[in-house]
Each structure stands twice: as structure tokens, then as C-alpha cells.
Amino acid sequence: MSTTALELSGDVKERIRELRALSDKAEGGDKEARRELRRAVRESAPEVIARCSDTARTYRRLLAETASGGDMLVKEAISERATMLAEEVAGENPTPLEVLLAERIASLWVLVELLEALHAAYFSRHNTNRPTVTYLLQMVKFQESANRRYLSAIRELARVRKLQSNTPAVQVNTQINLGAGERH
Amino acid sequence: MGWETRERGGTYYTRSRQENGRVLREYVGAGLIGELSAEADRIDRERREVEKLKEKQDFERLATLAAPILELSEAADILTRAHLIAAGYHCHKGEWRKVREHYST
Numbered sequence: 001m002s003t004t005a006l007e008l009s010g011d012v013k014e015r016i017r018e019l020r021a022l023s024d025k026a027e028g029g030d031k032e033a034r035r036e037l038r039r040a041v042r043e044s045a046p047e048v049i050a051r052c053s054d055t056a057r058t059y060r061r062l063l064a065e066t067a068s069g070g071d072m073l074v075k076e077a078i079s080e081r082a083t084m085l086a087e088e089v090a091g092e093n094p095t096p097l098e099v100l101l102a103e104r105i106a107s108l109w110v111l112v113e114l115l116e117a118l119h120a121a122y123f124s125r126h127n128t129n130r131p132t133v134t135y136l137l138q139m140v141k142f143q144e145s146a147n148r149r150y151l152s153a154i155r156e157l158a159r160v161r162k163l164q165s166n167t168p169a170v171q172v173n174t175q176i177n178l179g180a181g182e183r184h
Numbered sequence: 185m186g187w188e189t190r191e192r193g194g195t196y197y198t199r200s201r202q203e204n205g206r207v208l209r210e211y212v213g214a215g216l217i218g219e220l221s222a223e224a225d226r227i228d229r230e231r232r233e234v235e236k237l238k239e240k241q242d243f244e245r246l247a248t249l250a251a252p253i254l255e256l257s258e259a260a261d262i263l264t265r266a267h268l269i270a271a272g273y274h275c276h277k278g279e280w281r282k283v284r285e286h287y288s289t
Contacts (some may be wrong), residue, residue: 019266026270027274
């Protein structure tokens with residue numbers, strides 16, 4: 001199985017590197033970097049986010065295939081459940097960033113489910129070929145790490161939503177001209 | 185595990201194991217018993233090595249499968265951070281706060 005096709009492309013990686021460098025400078029108090037970051041977020045980030053979201057969806061299908069053990073029906077069920085989860089978590093009219101964070105949550109959910117299924121299979125009474133303790137410990141650590149990432153992804157989306165609600169993206173000024181007949 | 189040569193001649197098959205931090209040597213036997221035990225131990229050792237290699241390959245396959253999510257997670261973190269900083273926030277000890285007015289332009 002090859003995951004090369006799933007990796008983010010070179011130009012996306014490059015833009016992400018640029019955004020990170022600008023974020024570091026802006027957080028360090030560089031006002032010019034903050035202005036540049038705002039421009040980059042406005043202009044290039046939406047495309048980068050969209051491509052990351054696409055990669056997350058493709059990746060999820062691959063994970064679902066592995067988790068299904070080759071059963072097409074199970075694969076479709078996992079894939080569909082994850083898609084529904086991503087849509088449900090993203091909510092109505094999500095921003096591109098919310099979509100990406102929701103896709104990440106759904107992908108991590110599939111990974112966590114896969115690891116739990118593997119873990120359950122190791123301890124199944126039908127499994128005559130029990131893995132070694134070293135292997136089990138390694139798997140438990142991996143599972144814990146995936147769980148931590150999954151919970152952290154949920155927290156991150158909640159945080160972004162909370163902060164976004166305090167920061168209106170578009171300011172709407174409404175002017176009402178009262179008609180002459182209404183003046184007294 | 186191995187064959188021990190005795191002073192009065194002949195060889196004796198022994199196996200060592202750890203118990204409560206101490207190395208215990210078990211004297212198995214000489215002649216045919218020793219040879220059969222040595223062969224059984226060798227087969228057992230090889231079986232464990234094959235299992236260990238298979239487990240290593242299984243884990244590597246799983247880690248390869250999970251690798252893209254780590255990359256995507258990192259990318260999502262960087263993009264989130266960039267958005268929040270651009271929106272006038274800064275991270276203070278893990279908590280995002282609005283930058284005071286005279287810092288933001």
C-alpha cells in the first residue's frame with residue numbers, strides 16, 4: 001500500500017511553511033509580518049485549506065479500506081459514517097477552516113476506530129495467535145496517541161468557533177434613510 | 185543456553201533464564217536428551233524471531249498508514265494558528281487572547 005499519493009503536494013507544503021514563518025514573526029511582534037500574514041490568509045490559505053481537506057477525505061477512504069479488511073460493504077459503511085460525522089461536526093455554513101478541522105476529526109475518528117478494532121481482535125478468545133507483550137505495549141501507546149490527537153482536534157475546532165464568534169469576518173454597515181413623509 | 189564441557193569429559197546441555205532479576209541455569213541433560221532439548225530450544229527461538237519480525241512489519245505498516253494524518257494534523261494546526269494570529273489573537277501559555285489595540289495594526 002502506498003501513501004505517497006496522499007501526501008500534501010510540494011507547493012502546499014511550501015505555503016504552509018510560509019504561513020508558519022509569518023505566524024512566528026507576527027507573534028514575535030513584527031507588524032509588517034502580521035500585515036503580510038493577513039494578506040496570505042486571505043489570498044492563499046483558502047486554497048491550501050481546500051487541498052488539505054481533499055487529502056483528508058482521500059486518506060479517510062484508505063483507512064476505511066484497511067479497517068474493513070477488504071469487505072466492500074463495511075468499507076462503504078465506515079466511509080459514509082465518517083463523511084456524515086465530518087458534515088455534522090462542520091455544521092451549517094462552515095468556514096473553510098472549520099471544514100478542514102471537521103475533516104481532521106472524522107479522519108482521526110476512523111483511525112481510533114481501526115486501532116480499537118485491532119485491539120479487540122488481539123484479545124478475542126478466537127485469536128489463537130496472541131501478540132507479544134512488547135507489541136501490545138507499542139500498540140497501546142499508539143492508540144493513546146491517536147486518542148489524544150482526536151480529543152485535541154475536537155477541542156481545537158471548539159476553540160476556533162468560540163474565537164471566530166468574537167471576531168466578525170465581515171463587518172456590515174447598514175444605513176437607513178428615513179423617507180421625508182416619516183419625518184416630523 | 186548452550187553446551188557445557190565437563191572436566192571428566194562429555195558435554196551437558198544447559199539453559200539460562202532470568203527469575204526475579206537473577207540468572208538461573210537449568211541443567212537439562214547430556215546425550216540424546218541434551219540434543220533433543222537443544223533442538224527444541226532452537227526451533228522455539230526461531231519461531232519467536234519470526235513472530236517478532238512479523239509484529240515489527242505489522243506495526244510499521246500501521247505507522248505508515250497513520251503517517252498522513254500526522255502531516256495533515258500538523259498542517260491544520262499551522263493553518264488554525266495563522267488564522268487566529270491574522271484575526272488579532274496571540275497565544276499566551278496555551279490560551280488564545282485578543283492582542284491589545286496598540287500592538288495590532
